[in-house]
């Protein structure tokens with residue numbers, strides 16, 4: 396055998412080894428994270444329980460039900476509408492693992508777009524996983540996914556995405572954005588079917604208050620904000636006042652009537668629920684960021700954002716302390732507690748959630764300390 400044959404064989408074997416490793420890693424991203432429900436969880440359902448065609452697809456996802464002994468109202472929390480916005484996902488996981496409901500009922504969907512957790516946005520350099528340490532010293536891994544449904548589950552994108560019930564036109568890739576597809580369609584694409592199933596669930600369970608948890612880049616105008624449907628404005632105003640008293644700056648934004656397909660618009664128009672959407676500041680999805688890695692997603696420290704703030708380019712304060720996952724999860728959890736109290740007082744449909752850390756408690760600790 397000639398020397399160049401040996402070289403070719405070695406290179407082929409090396410290429411095959413890389414393919415096997417990369418293929419295994421690629422497939423492993425489809426494995427759902429381990430979530431360890433706490434004793435407050437009374438039942439685990441599937442989204443497909445409300446719309447059977449989702450069964451067996453990657454659009455199906457777990458719904459954790461926390462039912463109190465006492466009667467009351469019903470609240471829904473959607474985490475992971477966008478799987479690259481970890482604070483919403485992790486706040487929902489903390490609820491599942493720690494919350495106890497004494498009156499009313501709490502429904503939590505940590506991975507609202509389950510398919511979006513099975514891949515990453517290409518060319519963003521995002522980390523595959525975030526790791527948190529629980530009080531027992533064990534490492535817990537959570538996926539950092541994509542903004543949109545996996546193309547393996549829904550393809551191809553149209554050139555122009557036309558929102559079914561309004562005719563609104565957006566760029567083609569938005570056809571895989573869960574938060575542009577509401578109220579959804581039973582005979583639509585997978586993303587529209589997920590929206591439809593969530594809408595059906597809200598109707599069937601008579602959900603009075605719905606949270607949709609998000610993050611945005613620090614240069615995005617709607618940030619450190621709660622977006623509320625007009626009929627939810629009273630509740631949002633009372634809750635925001637309490638947040639203000641707790642030292643949490645939260646802008647209150649009315650849901651634009653001409654921006655269609657979003658939870659805070661369509662769930663308010665098509666169901667009886669009061670929808671609220673909250674945004675925290677996540678540098679790891681911003682356009683001005685430096686090196687993108689797990690550290691940035693967790694501590695939010697980025698010198699380029701500090702510089703951008705000095706130039707007046709941002710909509711949130713930004714200093715060397717960054718915006719940590721503790722601050723972002725703490726904001727979401729406190730928002731859920733404060734707005735739920737406002738809803739209970741306002742509607743008389745009481746939902747009492749206990750054992751959930753508020754903003755100060757998370758800030759004084761780590762998110763991992765509130766995991767099982």
Ligand SMILES: [Zn+2]
Nearest residue numbers: 477480609610
């Ligand atoms: Zn989002």
